[in-house]
Structures are given as C-alpha cells and as structure tokens.
Amino acid sequence: MTISYNWLSEYLPEKLEPEKLSKILTSxxxxVETLEKYxxxxxxxxxxxxxxxxxxAKHPDADKLCLTKVDIGTGEPLQIVCGAPNVAVGQKVVVATVGATIYPFSGEPMTMKKAKIRGSESFGMICAEDEIGLSSNHAGILVLPADTKVGMPAAAYFGTYNDFIYEIGLTPNRMDAMSHLGVAKDVCAYLSHHNKKETHVKSPFKNTFKADNQNLPIEVTIENEVACERYTGVSIQGVTIxxxxxxxxxxxxxxxxxxxNNIVDITNxxxxxxxxPLHAFDADMITGKKIIVKNLPEGTPFLTLDDKERKLSAEDLVICNAEEGMCIAGVYGGAxxxxxxxxxxxxxxxAWFNPISIRKTSFRHGLRTDAATRFEKGVDISNTVNVLKRAAVMIKEIAGGEISSDIIDIYPEPKKKTEVAIKYHYLKKLSGKNYHGDTIKNIxxxxxFEIIKEGQDDLRVAVPFSKPDISIPADLVEEIMxxxxxxxxxxxxxxxIAPAVETLMEEAAFKEKVxxxxxGTGFNEIxxxxxxxxxxxxxxVLETTVKMINSxxxxxxxxxxxxxxxxxxxVAYNLNRRNSDLQFFEFGKTYSTYGVGKYQEKQHISIYITGKKSxxxxxxxxEKADFYFAKAICEKITSLLGLAINNYALEQNEKLDSCVQVKVKSEIVATIGAVNKKALEMFDIKQPVFYVDIDWDKMITLAKTLKISYAEISKFPAVQRDLSIVVDKSLKYEQVEKATYGAKVNKLTAMNLFDVFESEKLGAGKKSMAVSFTFLDEEKTMTDKDIDGMMNKIITAYEKELQAEIRK
Amino acid sequence: MDDLLVKINNFKTEIKDFVAQNSDDAEAFRIKYLGTKGLVKDVMGEMKNVAVDKKREFGQVMNEFKLFAEARYEELKAATSTATSAAIDEADLSLPADTLPLGSRHPISLVRNRIVAIFQRLGFAVAEGPEIEDDWHNFTALNLPANHPARDMQDTFYINQNPDWLLRTHTSSVQVREMQKGKLPIRIICPGRVYRNETISARAHCFFHQVEGLYIAENVSFADLKQTLYFFVQEMFGKEVKVRFRPSYFPFTEPSAEMDISCLICGGTGCNVCKHTGWVEILGCGMAHPNLLENCGIDSNKYTGFAFGMGVERITMLKYQIKDLRLFSENDVRFLKQFTSAV
Structure with missing residues (x-):
C-alpha cells in the first residue's frame, strides 16, 4: 500500500520528520518497506x-541553428547554440546550465556538458517543455512571460511538488489502515501512548453537508440484505466534468x-x-430513478466498464436500475x-458489501480492483454516511452543481459492535510484560475501542467497526503490545525450558557420518x-507417480x-560448462501413490560419478572412475553403517547397464550401475556416468539394530599366504569366494584378489587369478605346517570346484 | 700402564677395521665390544690397577675409547639397517602435492544443520513429517479455513481435490501433527522441504527449506519467544548483531511478529541488500493462536506457546551474500566448491 507523507501529515496534529514517522509506522x-523521495x-x-x-544570430555553419547569448543573472551571459525555430531576442526562457541533469518527458536523463556544436561552443541548453519533463509539449522552446525574473531557479518559478512516499507491506488483518486517515489514527494512538498526551487526528469530516433541494430523489431497495448490509447514496445535479x-x-x-476527471478523482x-470505496453513477442513466441491490439470473450478460461482455453468476450482487444492471456491486462499474x-x-x-460475496465475485471475474480488495477485507460500516457527506460537499465545491437529495441511507439491521473482554493476568501471561491498567485503557x-465495563483484573471493550478482525482476547493483546x-x-x-528428548539423533548422526x-572422498553434495x-x-512408473493438478x-x-x-x-548442467570430472551425492526423497490419501515418501542417497576420480x-x-569405484563407495557407506553386504545380484534395469543389486541380510539396500545410453541421451550426456541409489530408510533400519561390543584383540600374529590359479576365463570371482568358504577353513579371516590377467602362455580361454589369504589363530602362533594344511584344503577345493590349475 | 695404552690402541684399530655385512654383524660388534661382558667393559675394569696420580689421565683415555666404540656401532648399525627413510635425494620439494580430491557440503545443509544445532542447545528436539499433506494439517488446523484471504499468501500445489491433498507450504503441518499427539509440553523444531506454486526466478522457487519451532507449556510468553530468538541470532550471526521485533500477521499466531536483524552487509547504515532500511527480515513468529491450540485438542486456557519459522535459503543467502535462489538447485560445481571450507 502506498502512503504519501504530505497527505498523511495533513491528519496529524504535530509535524513528524519522514524518517521518524517511518520508524513509528514499522514499530x-x-x-515501511521503502521510503522514497517523490x-x-x-x-x-x-x-x-x-x-x-x-x-x-544565425549559426555561421548551420542553417537551422542559432547562436545566442543568454543572461542568467550571473553578470556574464552564456553562449548557447539553440535549434528551436521560435527562439528570439528578449524572450524569457528556461536554461539548463552545464552540470545540470534534465529528465525528459520520455527517454533517458541527460547531464549538460560544455559542447562544441558545428564549431561553436555552447554552455547549456534552452529548454522545451518536454525536455525537462514538464509535459509532452515539444513545440519549440518554452517562452515565459516577459516579467519573469532573470536568474530565478526554475524550481521556484514552476513550484515543483515534492513528497516522500512510503511503501507499506500491509498485513491482511489491518483493513483499518488501508487509507491515509486509518494510518493517521494508528500513529495518533502511538503518540498518545508514548508522549503521555492524548492525540487525535485532524478529522476531515466537517458538519457542512446540506441538501440544496430535493429535485433528484432516488429510491433505493436492498433485495439481498446478506450481501449488502448498508447502502447510502446522494444525488447531485448540474456538475461540470x-x-x-x-x-x-x-x-x-x-x-x-x-x-x-474531477468526479472520478474525488471518489479516488x-x-x-x-x-x-465510492461509486459515481450518471444519474440520468438510473432508469425509473430506482436503485435495486439484488442478484440477477445466472448467465445474465453485462457490459462492464472495459467494454467486455461478462456473464453474471446468480451469486454476483448487482446494483440495478428499474430495468437492468448498472454495476457489479463493489467490484466493477458498467459501461x-x-x-x-x-x-x-x-x-x-x-455502501457496505459482504466480504465473502465480494471476494468470490472478484475472483470469479478476475477483477481485482481497489474497491474489491477493500470490501473483501471489510470496510467501516458505521462510516458510510460521513464519507458520503464529505464527498458530496467536495464535489459541490470542485465540480459545482447542487446537492439534490438528502442522504439516502438504507441500513435494515444496524450492526452491533463486537465486545471482547481481556483479563490483565492473561495479558501478562501472554506478553511477559506487566502493563499498568491505565496504560491498557489508554491504548x-x-x-x-469503547470501554464497556471495567473490573479489578479485566476490561470489556467494544471493537470499532473499522477493525472487523478483532474478536478474541489475544487480538487485544496484540493491539496493546x-x-x-x-x-x-x-x-x-x-x-x-521443558526439555524434549531427541529421537532422531542417531539417524542424523549416520547421515552426517556418511x-x-x-x-573426504571428493564428492560434492547437491x-x-x-x-x-x-x-x-x-x-x-507413472501409474504410481504423484502428479500435480496445478503445475x-x-x-x-x-x-x-x-x-x-x-x-x-x-550432471548435464556441469558437463555443458566443461566441468567433466564430477562426483555428486544427494540426500533426497522419492514419492509414490497407491490411491488418494495413500502416499509414500522414501529417503535415498543418490550418487553420481563421471570422469576422473582425481x-x-x-x-x-x-584415473577414470569405473563401476568398481562406484561399488567401493557403496561398500564403504554400508560399512559406515556397520552392515555387511552378503550378496550382489545381477539385475536387468531399464536405465542402468552392468547393474547389480546390493543385499544386506537378503534385503536390497542399494543398486549400482552405469547409466545406459538411452537415459544419457535424454540429458544429452556424452560420457559414462556411474550411479548408485541407496535405500536410506532400509539401511538405517538395519543399522539401528546393531550393537557394537568390543572383541579382544588376538595376541598372536596373523599370517598371509598367496596363491595363483589358472581357471576358465568365464569363471566369476564370486565362484572363487564360494569355493573358498566351502573349504571350511575356520582360521581364514580374509581373502583378497590382487591380480587378474590373461596371456597366451596360459592358453586360450584361460585367465590367472592371484589371491592372498590371511590366517589367524586366537590360541597360538601357527606353524608352517598348520598353514600348509589349510592352504591344501583350499587348493583341493579350487581344483575340484573350479577345475583350477595351481601356478607355482 | 703402557700395556694398557697399547691394548686400547689395538682395539681401536680393530674397531675401525671391523666390517659388517648386515645387521647381524653389527649386532655381533655390539655384543663383542659394548655388551655387558664386552671388551670395553673389560678395559674399563683395568682402571682399578691404575696408579692414583694417573687415574685422571687414564679416565679420559678410557672414556674416549668408550665413545669411539659407541660411535662406530652407530655407524655400523646405520649402514646395515634395512629401515628406509622417506627422504628423497636432491628432490624438488616444491613440486605440487598429490592431487587428492576434496568434496563439499551443500550450503543449505550446512546452514540447516547450524540452525538445528543452535535450537538443540536450547533443548528443542527435531520432528519430521510428510511433504504430501492433507488440507486440514496444512491449512484448516492452522486457523486458515477455506476462503480465508490469507490462503492467497501461499500459492499451493494441489495433487488432489475433494478431498484436498497438497504439497505442504510450510512445516507448520508437522507442528500440528505433534500437537495432535497430545503429549505436553512440546518443544520441537521442524526442518524440512516445502513447496509454493511460484514462478522460478532469482527471488522465488517452487521448493525451498524451512525450520519452524514450537514451544507449548504452561505460562510461555512473548518474552520467552524473544529470548529464544535473540539467543539464536547471536549464535547464528554473532554477538554484535542487533535485533528488532515488529508486529505482523500470521493466521496461526496472535500476537504475531517478524524479527529483523541489523543488515550484515552495511551494519545498519543502509545499503541495497537492506533496501536502505538498515534491517533485514529473517523470520516470522508469534504466540500460538488459541484457535490453533483448540483445533489440535489443547486447552488454550491452560497452555500458551510460541512458534517461529524461517527459510533456510534466506538465511543462507544472507550469510553468504548469495543473490540468486536458483544457484541452490543448479548445483554448478563452481558454486558448490566455494563452500569447501564452510562449517
């Protein structure tokens, strides 16, 4: 909402500086969102x-230019080149001197500089009206009356109007402050309290209204008394627009x-x-000299002020004459x-129209007018007559004519003021401050507010009609505070405080750890x-996807x-900006639905790897990142949650090549793969991207079941042995693992594949795999013989299960 | 006496010429000369036979001999040692370090975690809830019945109508769910993602993150609210930051307020960031509206409470002087890496 400082000041009994007023308003x-000079x-x-x-004189080198000498009262006339055809000796003119900035009616501002025009120096400019923003007139330079004083600032001559403008972020509950007078009332309440001196607004309502005659009586009938609780009007004859x-x-x-024009401007x-809000009708258009406030049948066509024909709803309230609709009540006028x-x-x-009805009509027709936004928040129903009288007197003064009827005021059921009681101890309990009883009353x-009843610890007040939002004690607490x-x-x-037990601590800690x-590994969170x-x-997929109605x-x-x-x-965004080595992770949710009201939100970690690892x-x-790097990241995260992967299952995936599902305790906790060509093409990505999707909900549930208890560290050293085997090229490592564990060597604590290669020497269709084994006995130091025995078990298993040949 | 000197000199020669091929040889040397039954000890034992007036002179000789043997042992030990030092001969130590990668946390995570941590210090517990909500939890319970003009303040994404299901426009819905559980007092903060149907621009996005807080107990006052939020601001932005509260409006609080802090850029003198007011708004707050409490089954005569809510993006933008909301979800690594050192 825009408030003018000058305008507001007219209602204030004391002068306040714009900045000071700004602070009061905000408090x-x-x-005050902005305070700007106007x-x-x-x-x-x-x-x-x-x-x-x-x-x-004529410019020596240009036909259309003149070389002038202009006295600006400094004693030293300025040489100015002027292109206007109407320039002549003896004229009083407006001169923009060197250094001045002029703001043309249209176009960019321009700062005057000493210039050379066709070889002649020019110290400023003789101005036309449009060049200095006075009007759009460009008919030559502006010539002022002959008696105008030379050297006078143009600002003093034209008497420019300056002001300060407040842009106020008005909250929806403050309909009482949707006007300059409303704001002034609030400021006066502030001044009264803080200066300990009763301060009232300078009211613009004077008791000078008087009907000049009764020549134009209008008969007003309200048919829909719910939508229009009060209708006030007056007629004025013989105005000059x-x-x-x-x-x-x-x-x-x-x-x-x-x-x-004067009438519209006065209503504004x-x-x-x-x-x-006021509405001015052309009284000659009020057929039958009758105004009926009612609803018209659904679909009734109505030509509005913007020359559009709109179909009225049966719920739209319309101001009608004896024959037809004239105006959509409180929203928009008719053509x-x-x-x-x-x-x-x-x-x-x-008038006073029902806020909900106005709001519905305003939205229905997309007409968010100034009047509508006020009516829908609720205007002061007690003030329609005062306002109308002021407007009528003003019209008579400004536009002439005669007031040709008494005030017509249809108010079938005068409203009662809302009463609210406030207990002082409640005020103290809610605010945390002990306000004095007199302070409360004065504010x-x-x-x-009107004091209805006063008790030891309470006060009953009647709420002014200008504050329809106030209905409970807490509202009064806010007013006082x-x-x-x-x-x-x-x-x-x-x-x-009343302390609360944190239940999500563990999950949050796991998240932070991951x-x-x-x-630390080089990933950026997205x-x-x-x-x-x-x-x-x-x-x-879309069958269970959550779709938006209004997207x-x-x-x-x-x-x-x-x-x-x-x-x-x-990933694509960054690749397009030539950052090709990317490692991203995101904690995020996916959403699905199994019918209305059945929605599922699941937490994930998604990981994206492309380009080089470092x-x-x-x-x-x-080194270029590959599937096994992605697999390692997934394994480490699983380890950080204390979980052991017991299986990688190959998986056919619509969007991933080389895809495996990662299982912990036979539950799928993650999927790893390389984004396939079709999916990459969708984002115009031209390099391989590896992707890991971790089911965080599942992981965290499994992790929560774990308890760590310390295990004694062995006093005896672990022993390592290596073994190279030659097997069929198609043999999978998991088969090696399976054969190893199948050998049931209980002192074996770890195995690690450290080499894989193929060569001609090994023969076609063969490959070599080198594995190291770690053995540990908690009871004693193992002898070579002990270890040989265990290795033999493994070798036997490999020979039997894998048809492996042992390399010496 | 001279015999002894000759003996010592002979040993010295022997020691000087001793060859050690490996660490075992060096160890043999130690046992032979410096061991508990070694030759050095033997020689030292001769001291008792030295005349009193020569003792001083011989003492020096013998000590020197002992040091000589010890020095030679250190030499042999070092020469045969298999331990390797990482020292590089004539290396250019100015060569760049290895290219270890280093990632970064997203600024929204950092700031969200900081906000949560501050309130946890004040005994608030984290509560979470669904992003897909029904109309009642997101609006009606919060004193925003249908046709309430304040619903216009929040453009909502709907996913179903009749019954209305929507994407929550604030995490206040989580507060409603907690209140419904009926376990009082309540002291929670609700961080989470929220949605608004707004055209994406530098200043608006269709999703962002909030942290809201709620404290309900007997005799909670606006003064308590100010205290909590004042503490938050000091921990978040530093002790020198000034705070002001000004009246505002939210349907679910009464009285309602907004909290401004002195502009972090200009310190309050006025600049573009604070629109020359010297203040920037950081959160909305107020006393839980009696209708809200009653809607959630809490006796508003007995209990009072405060609530507050802030946008994580807004705080992040202020903290790091970021001017475009879209940067948070574009995930340009050149943006993300700027927060490598942020905490």
Missing part, C-alpha cells in the same frame, strides 16, 4: 534557471494514480483518504451507467528439485518417483 506493524517533476528542475535571450484541481492531482499522482481521493465527460447529474454510492481507547512496542518487552536473563566420508518432468518416466509448467508436473533423473540434470598429477595421470 506499530505498518512495515518529485512531481523528476530531478526537481535542479540546475535550471530563468534566463533572457540577449542576442540571437473537467480536470480536478492541481492539489488533488498532485496527491493522486504521488501515490501512483492517474488523474481522470476519498477512497485513499478514508478507505471507503453505460458510469460518469462520462458529458455527465451532468450524478448519483454517489457509499485501547486511543485505538477507538504493538502500540507499546514489541521491543519494549524485556528479555529475561534466565531461560526456562556425508563427511563422501566429502540439492535437486523434487518436482520434475513426467516425460522422464515410463507408463508403469508450474509441463516440465515440472510430478513429484519424482526415482532419484536419478534430477541429479542427471545437474585430477592429473605429475606422478600419475588421474
């Missing part, structure tokens, strides 16, 4: 002075409104002064009934949008059913 809950003429005509043309006075135009312009002025330049007689409406009365100032609530020195490990593109997924765009229309795609977007160095080139 009482009318947050100049009706941009730049304030600074550096522009009145001069007299002393000489005017013209421009509104300068002071009013200046005020309207300062808050960003375009002046239209009153709206921003009091918060009460035929409004005031035009030709209007002579008018009827002015000041509330200062805000327009905001006027006193939230910063005036003291912060206690001792903190008292994150720290990955970062955050991707969980809203993504349905086109990434196939039909069967931002076609590309952001579902919640991700899988992690991979949103991360690949980030940069090239002088000792070694950086």
């Amino acid at each position: 009482i809950g009318l947050e 100049e009706e003429t941009k730049g304030g005509l600074e550096g522009l002075v009145i001069g007299e043309v002393l000489e005017c 013209t421009e509104s006075p300068k002071w009013m135009q200046q005020k309207l312009k300062s808050i960003g409104l375009r002046p239209i 002025f009153i709206l921003h002064e009091t918060g009460q 035929r009934s409004g005031v035009t330049a030709a209007s002579n007689n008018i009827f002015l409406e000041s 509330l009365t200062g805000l327009g 905001r006027i006193d100032g939230l910063d005036n609530v003291e912060i206690p020195a001792i903190i008292s 994150a720290t490990y990955l970062i 955050f991707t949008n969980s809203i993504t593109n349905a086109a990434y997924y196939n039909e069967s 931002l765009s076609a590309g952001l229309n579902v919640l991700r059913p899988q992690m991979m795609e949103t991360g690949l977007e980030s 940069a090239d160095g002088w000792k070694a080139k950086g």
Whole structure:
C-alpha cells in the first residue's frame, strides 16, 4: 500500500520528520518497506534557471541553428547554440546550465556538458517543455512571460511538488489502515501512548453537508440484505466534468494514480483518504430513478466498464436500475451507467458489501480492483454516511452543481459492535510484560475501542467497526503490545525450558557420518528439485507417480518417483560448462501413490560419478572412475553403517547397464550401475556416468539394530599366504569366494584378489587369478605346517570346484 | 700402564677395521665390544690397577675409547639397517602435492544443520513429517479455513481435490501433527522441504527449506519467544548483531511478529541488500493462536506457546551474500566448491 507523507501529515496534529514517522509506522506493524523521495517533476528542475535571450544570430555553419547569448543573472551571459525555430531576442526562457541533469518527458536523463556544436561552443541548453519533463509539449522552446525574473531557479518559478512516499507491506488483518486517515489514527494512538498526551487526528469530516433541494430523489431497495448490509447514496445535479484541481492531482499522482476527471478523482481521493470505496453513477442513466441491490439470473450478460461482455453468476450482487444492471456491486462499474465527460447529474454510492460475496465475485471475474480488495477485507460500516457527506460537499465545491437529495441511507439491521473482554493476568501471561491498567485503557481507547465495563483484573471493550478482525482476547493483546512496542518487552536473563528428548539423533548422526566420508572422498553434495518432468518416466512408473493438478509448467508436473533423473540434470548442467570430472551425492526423497490419501515418501542417497576420480598429477595421470569405484563407495557407506553386504545380484534395469543389486541380510539396500545410453541421451550426456541409489530408510533400519561390543584383540600374529590359479576365463570371482568358504577353513579371516590377467602362455580361454589369504589363530602362533594344511584344503577345493590349475 | 695404552690402541684399530655385512654383524660388534661382558667393559675394569696420580689421565683415555666404540656401532648399525627413510635425494620439494580430491557440503545443509544445532542447545528436539499433506494439517488446523484471504499468501500445489491433498507450504503441518499427539509440553523444531506454486526466478522457487519451532507449556510468553530468538541470532550471526521485533500477521499466531536483524552487509547504515532500511527480515513468529491450540485438542486456557519459522535459503543467502535462489538447485560445481571450507 502506498502512503504519501504530505497527505498523511495533513491528519496529524504535530509535524513528524519522514524518517521518524517511518520508524513509528514499522514499530506499530505498518512495515515501511521503502521510503522514497517523490518529485512531481523528476530531478526537481535542479540546475535550471530563468534566463533572457540577449542576442540571437544565425549559426555561421548551420542553417537551422542559432547562436545566442543568454543572461542568467550571473553578470556574464552564456553562449548557447539553440535549434528551436521560435527562439528570439528578449524572450524569457528556461536554461539548463552545464552540470545540470534534465529528465525528459520520455527517454533517458541527460547531464549538460560544455559542447562544441558545428564549431561553436555552447554552455547549456534552452529548454522545451518536454525536455525537462514538464509535459509532452515539444513545440519549440518554452517562452515565459516577459516579467519573469532573470536568474530565478526554475524550481521556484514552476513550484515543483515534492513528497516522500512510503511503501507499506500491509498485513491482511489491518483493513483499518488501508487509507491515509486509518494510518493517521494508528500513529495518533502511538503518540498518545508514548508522549503521555492524548492525540487525535485532524478529522476531515466537517458538519457542512446540506441538501440544496430535493429535485433528484432516488429510491433505493436492498433485495439481498446478506450481501449488502448498508447502502447510502446522494444525488447531485448540474456538475461540470473537467480536470480536478492541481492539489488533488498532485496527491493522486504521488501515490501512483492517474488523474481522470474531477468526479472520478474525488471518489479516488476519498477512497485513499478514508478507505471507503465510492461509486459515481450518471444519474440520468438510473432508469425509473430506482436503485435495486439484488442478484440477477445466472448467465445474465453485462457490459462492464472495459467494454467486455461478462456473464453474471446468480451469486454476483448487482446494483440495478428499474430495468437492468448498472454495476457489479463493489467490484466493477458498467459501461453505460458510469460518469462520462458529458455527465451532468450524478448519483454517489457509499455502501457496505459482504466480504465473502465480494471476494468470490472478484475472483470469479478476475477483477481485482481497489474497491474489491477493500470490501473483501471489510470496510467501516458505521462510516458510510460521513464519507458520503464529505464527498458530496467536495464535489459541490470542485465540480459545482447542487446537492439534490438528502442522504439516502438504507441500513435494515444496524450492526452491533463486537465486545471482547481481556483479563490483565492473561495479558501478562501472554506478553511477559506487566502493563499498568491505565496504560491498557489508554491504548485501547486511543485505538477507538469503547470501554464497556471495567473490573479489578479485566476490561470489556467494544471493537470499532473499522477493525472487523478483532474478536478474541489475544487480538487485544496484540493491539496493546504493538502500540507499546514489541521491543519494549524485556528479555529475561534466565531461560526456562521443558526439555524434549531427541529421537532422531542417531539417524542424523549416520547421515552426517556418511556425508563427511563422501566429502573426504571428493564428492560434492547437491540439492535437486523434487518436482520434475513426467516425460522422464515410463507408463508403469507413472501409474504410481504423484502428479500435480496445478503445475508450474509441463516440465515440472510430478513429484519424482526415482532419484536419478534430477541429479542427471545437474550432471548435464556441469558437463555443458566443461566441468567433466564430477562426483555428486544427494540426500533426497522419492514419492509414490497407491490411491488418494495413500502416499509414500522414501529417503535415498543418490550418487553420481563421471570422469576422473582425481585430477592429473605429475606422478600419475588421474584415473577414470569405473563401476568398481562406484561399488567401493557403496561398500564403504554400508560399512559406515556397520552392515555387511552378503550378496550382489545381477539385475536387468531399464536405465542402468552392468547393474547389480546390493543385499544386506537378503534385503536390497542399494543398486549400482552405469547409466545406459538411452537415459544419457535424454540429458544429452556424452560420457559414462556411474550411479548408485541407496535405500536410506532400509539401511538405517538395519543399522539401528546393531550393537557394537568390543572383541579382544588376538595376541598372536596373523599370517598371509598367496596363491595363483589358472581357471576358465568365464569363471566369476564370486565362484572363487564360494569355493573358498566351502573349504571350511575356520582360521581364514580374509581373502583378497590382487591380480587378474590373461596371456597366451596360459592358453586360450584361460585367465590367472592371484589371491592372498590371511590366517589367524586366537590360541597360538601357527606353524608352517598348520598353514600348509589349510592352504591344501583350499587348493583341493579350487581344483575340484573350479577345475583350477595351481601356478607355482 | 703402557700395556694398557697399547691394548686400547689395538682395539681401536680393530674397531675401525671391523666390517659388517648386515645387521647381524653389527649386532655381533655390539655384543663383542659394548655388551655387558664386552671388551670395553673389560678395559674399563683395568682402571682399578691404575696408579692414583694417573687415574685422571687414564679416565679420559678410557672414556674416549668408550665413545669411539659407541660411535662406530652407530655407524655400523646405520649402514646395515634395512629401515628406509622417506627422504628423497636432491628432490624438488616444491613440486605440487598429490592431487587428492576434496568434496563439499551443500550450503543449505550446512546452514540447516547450524540452525538445528543452535535450537538443540536450547533443548528443542527435531520432528519430521510428510511433504504430501492433507488440507486440514496444512491449512484448516492452522486457523486458515477455506476462503480465508490469507490462503492467497501461499500459492499451493494441489495433487488432489475433494478431498484436498497438497504439497505442504510450510512445516507448520508437522507442528500440528505433534500437537495432535497430545503429549505436553512440546518443544520441537521442524526442518524440512516445502513447496509454493511460484514462478522460478532469482527471488522465488517452487521448493525451498524451512525450520519452524514450537514451544507449548504452561505460562510461555512473548518474552520467552524473544529470548529464544535473540539467543539464536547471536549464535547464528554473532554477538554484535542487533535485533528488532515488529508486529505482523500470521493466521496461526496472535500476537504475531517478524524479527529483523541489523543488515550484515552495511551494519545498519543502509545499503541495497537492506533496501536502505538498515534491517533485514529473517523470520516470522508469534504466540500460538488459541484457535490453533483448540483445533489440535489443547486447552488454550491452560497452555500458551510460541512458534517461529524461517527459510533456510534466506538465511543462507544472507550469510553468504548469495543473490540468486536458483544457484541452490543448479548445483554448478563452481558454486558448490566455494563452500569447501564452510562449517
């Protein structure tokens, strides 16, 4: 909401500096988002002075230019080159001197410099109206009356209008402050409390209304008393539609409104002064001199002010004459009934419409007008008459004419004020501050509350109609606290708490541990949008995907059913910017649905690896990451959670090649693979990407079941033995592992594959594998004989199970 | 006496010429000369036969002999040692270090964790809840009935209508779920991802993260709220930061307030970041609205409470002077790596 400092100040009994006022406004809950200087003429005509043309000769080198000497009162006339055809000796003109910045009516501002124009020096410019932003007029230079004083600042001559403008972030509960007068009332409540002196607004409502005659009575009937609880009107005959006075135009312009004509400007002025929307009808269009406030049948066509034909809903409230609708009540006027330049007689409406009804109509037709936004928050129902009287008197003063009816006021069921009681101890309990009883009363009365009953520890007040949002004691607490100032609530020195037991500590710690490990290994954590593109997924996935009804765009229309795609977007983003070695991880959720109200959210860690594991160095080139690196990362994370992988199962995957499922206690906890060609192409990625998807929920559940208990460290040394075998090329390492464990050597504590190769020497279809074994006996130091015995068991198993040949 | 001197000189020659092929030889040398029954000890034993007036002179000779033998042993030991030092002969130690990779935590994680840690210090426990919510938990329970104008404040993504299911617009829904459990007092913080149907730009995104807090007990006041949040600001931004509270409006709190801190960039004198006001808004807060408490089955006559909520992205942007929200989800490594050293 825009508030003018000058305008606001007119209602305040004492002058406050703009900055000081700004602080007050923010402290009482009318947050000043910006405070800006306003100049009706941009730049304030600074550096522009009145001069007299002393000489005017043809420019020696240009037909259309003149060489002038202009006196600007400094005693030393300036030489200025001028291109205007109307320049002549003796003229009083506006001169922009060197250094002045001019703000043209259209186009960029320009700073005057000493210039050479066709070989002649020029010290400034003789200005046209549009060049200094006074108007759009470009008919030659501006010539002022002959008696204008030379050397006078142009700003003093034109009397530019300056102001300060507050942009206030008005919260939806503050309908009482949706006008200059409303804001002024709040400021006065603040001043009363803080200066300990009763302060009231300078009210614009004077008791000067008087009907001149009864020549134009209008009969008003309210058919829908729920949607319209009060309708007030008056008619004025013989007005002259013209421009509104300068002071009013200046005020309207300062808050960003375009002046239209005196009648429209007055209704706008009153709206921003009091918060009460008014509507002016051309009284000659009120057929039958009757106004009926009612609903019209569903689908009734209605031509609105913007010349669009709209179909009315049966729920839209309409202001009708004896024959047809004239105006969508409180929302938007009709094309035929409004005031035009030709209007002579008018009827002015000041009403109270039901907020919910207005809101629905306003949204239904997409008409979010100034009037609608006020009605839907609730205007002051007690004030329609006062406002109307002020407007009528103002119209008579400004636009002439005669007030031709009494105030017509239809108010079938006068509203009662809401009453709220507040207990002082409740105020203290909620605020933490001990307010004095007198303070409470003074603040509330200062805000327009009426004291109904006063007790030892409580107060009953009637809420002013301008504050429909106030209905419970906590609302009064807020009113008192905001006027006193939230910063005036003291912060206690001792903190008292009811401690809560943290139940998610362990899970959070595991998360941190995994994150720290990955970062140490070179991974960057990423955050991707969980809203993504349905086109990434196939039909069967989409069956259980959560889709949005109102999506931002076609590309952001579902919640991700899988992690991979949103991360690949980030991989592609970086590859496109020539960062080709990437290691990313994300903690994120996937979403699925099994019917309305049945939604599932699952936590994952997704890991993306592409390019080199580390940069090239002088000792070694950086190694390209591969499947086994991804596998290692997955294994380490599993180890960090204290879990042992008991199986890798090959898996056919729609989006991954070389895909395995990782199992812990026969539950699938992760999937590892290389993103396949089709999936890469979707993101225009041209290099291999390895992907690990970890089911975090499952991992964490398994991890939570673990208890660590210390095991005695063996006093005897472990012994290592190596063995090379030649086997069929197709033999898998897991078969070697299986054969080893099948040999049942219970002192064997670890095995490690340290070499695999093929060569001609081994023969076609063969390969060599070298494995080292670690043996440990907790009871004694093992002898060579002991170890040989165990190795033989393994060798026998290999020969039998793997048809292995032992290399010597 | 001279015999002894000759003997010592002979031993010295022998020692000087001793050849050790390996560490075993060096050990044999030690046993022979320096062992408990070694020759050096023998020679030293002769001291008792030396005349009193010569003792001083001989003492020096013998000591020198002992040091000579010990030095030779160290030499032999070093020469035959199989231990290897990492020293590199004539190396260029200015060559670059190995190219070990180093990753980074996302700034949103860092700041989220910092916020959570501060409140945990004040005895708040973390509570989490679903991102897909029903209308009641996200709106109605929070004193935002249908057709309430304040619903306009939050553009919502719907996934079903009648019954209404939506993406939560704030983590207040988690607070509602905790209150419904009926175990009082409640002292929780709710970090999590939330969604708004807003066009993506430098200043708005369709998803972001919040941390909200709730404390409900008997006799919780606005002064307590100020105290908690003041503590938070000091821990988060430093002791010199100033705080102001100003009245505001949220449907689920009454009274409501917003908390501003003195601008971190200009220190309060006014700059572009604070729109020349010297203050930047960091969170919204207030006293739990009686309707909210009653909606969740809590006796609002007995209990009072405070609630607050902040955007993690906003705090992160302030802390690191980031001006575009989109950077957080673009995941440009040149952005991410800037937080390698952040804590």
